[in-house]
Amino acid sequence: MKELSRVAADVQASTTMAIDSLYKKMKADGIDVIGFGAGEPDFNTPDHIKEAAVTAIQNNFTKYxxxxxxxxxxxxxxxxxxxxxxxxxxxxxxxxxxGAKHNVFIALVTLLNPGDEVILPAPYWVSYYELIKMAGGVPVIVEAPESCGFKLTPDQLAKAITDKTKAVIINNPSNPTGMLYDEAELRAIGRICVEHDIYIIADEIYYRLVYGDKKFVSVASLEEKIKELTILINGVSKSYSMTGWRIGYAAAPEPIAKLMANYLSHSTSAPSSISQAAAVSALEGSQDCVDTMRSEFDKRRKYIVERINRIDGVSCLMPEGAFYVMMNMESLIGKTLYGDVIRDADDFANLFLRKGLVAVVPCTGFGAPKHVRWSYATSMENIKEGMDRLEKFLKG
Ligand SMILES: Cc1ncc(COP(=O)(O)O)c(C=O)c1O
Incomplete structure (x- = not known):
């Protein structure tokens, strides 16, 4: 067999897969396991959105x-x-x-020439790393430590820039950290990008899920010069619980948008006409459904953070957006639990699933090997039980 594409061969299967497969197997075997891996809201798509899709079908809005x-x-x-x-x-x-993921990919193929560098603050959403490589780029990881709220500082960004840097990815609010950049932080990052002529891929897919008195600011809104370098990525998946409908969008300077559209026209073409009709209804219709979902997430967020921080050996920051909590398990590294040595988040997640019957996502593949991610896109009942199990598990 002839050699397959090196780009394709270099794409790594998700490191979260091993835990996910074991979780699914245990569940199929009838074991009472609870999963906290969900990357999607656990709510139904609101009725008015579904009705718009039904109407689209009935009106034969079913063509290219x-x-x-x-x-x-x-x-x-x-x-x-x-x-x-x-x-x-x-x-x-x-x-x-x-989907927004597809938009990130097309944004990258539109911007990058082989060998161009893309600065990626870690912890990062696992797909960015692979998408950059798939588009011929080189991911340049810059660690944004927990002590800095998992946020890239302007100084770190400036230091990571080389003459090959083409873009930086800013995911705000962030998956997996739940952290939110404020206006001053974003402006400082944006100014550096303007100074060095670097594009910003701004993935703002979680922008409606921001809690407390925090306010979401889109980096593109800050100043014209920053906007001219920004490819804003968003979509309906998370805000309206529409992950299966596969609608994302990008907003960008016209020449970039044009190339992105050309790329689409020869690859997937547009997404489903029916999903597009549903997305119009989501964006134009009542936004009450978003508020209902957000306030439910907020209650869960407070509960889970409070519980984690009461347990010895683990801790977490209070996330300000999205629906994830990054649990720091560094103090467990090197310890033996249930006869197994925990070397990193993968070991922890594996053991926690087998002995504690809870599936969390190890953040090794997210550039954070001392953390695991809990998604609170699951019922309060599951969250309470999950926390009880964590407490019991850590007692050994
Ligand atoms: C940061 C981030 N961007 C994009 C996506 C993908 O969104 P979509 O389902 O619209 O492709 C996800 C999904 O988990 C995400 O976490």
Missing amino acids: TPPAGIDKLRQAVCDRLLVDCGVSYKPSQVVIAS
């Missing part, structure tokens, strides 16, 4: 659409971005793709 998406949806995106983020785009600057 323009590759960058239907005008109505591109306009709805512009309207939403203006209201929610105070940033103004024309529909011609908006590209609809099959």
Whole structure:
């Protein structure tokens, strides 16, 4: 057999897969395990959105659409971005793709030439690392430590820039950390990007899930010069519990949006016409469903953080957005539990699943080998039980 593509061969299967497969097997075997790996809201897609999809089918809105998406949806995106983020785009600057992840990928292929560097603050969402490589780029990891709230500092960014740097990825609020950059932090990062002419891939998919008195700020809203370098990525997956509908969007300077649309037109074309109709309804309809979901997440967030920080040996910061908590388990490294030595988050997660019957996501693949991620996109009942099990598990 001839050699397969080196780019494809270099793509790593998700490191979270091993835990996930074991979790699924244990569940299928009838074992009472609880999973905290969900990367999607545990709510149903709101009825009015589903009804819009049914209507689209009944009206035979079931054919190809323009590759960058239907005008109505591109306009709805512009309207939403203006209201929610105070940033103004024309529909011609908006590209609809099959999920925000797809938009990140097309943004990268549009920006990168082979060998271009992309600065990626760690902890990072696991897919970014592979997507950069798939697009021919080189990920340059910069560790944003817990002591700095897991956030990249302007100083760190400046130091990581080389003459090969093309872009930086800023995920705000962040998966896996739940951290939120404030306006001053974003502005400082944006200014450095302007100074060095570096693109910002701003993944703001969790922007509606921000808690307490914290306020989300879109980096593109800060100043025109920053906006000119920003490819804003967002979508309906997390805000409206629509992960299966596969609608994401990007808003970017027109020449970039055009190339992204060209790329789409020869690869996937536009996403499903029916999903696009549903997304219009999500963006234009009542936003009450988002508030309901957010307040439920908020209650869970407070509970889980309070419980974790009462348990000896583990700790976490209070996340300000998304629906994840990063639990620090560093003090357990090198210790023996249930006869096994814990060397890193992978060992911990494996043992916790086998002996504690709880599946969490080890953050080794997220650039954070001393942390595991709990998703609180699951019922309060599960969260309470999960915390009880953690307490019991750590007592040995
Ligand atoms: C940071 C981040 N960006 C993008 C996505 C993917 O969104 P979509 O389902 O719209 O592709 C996820 C999903 O987990 C995510 O966590």
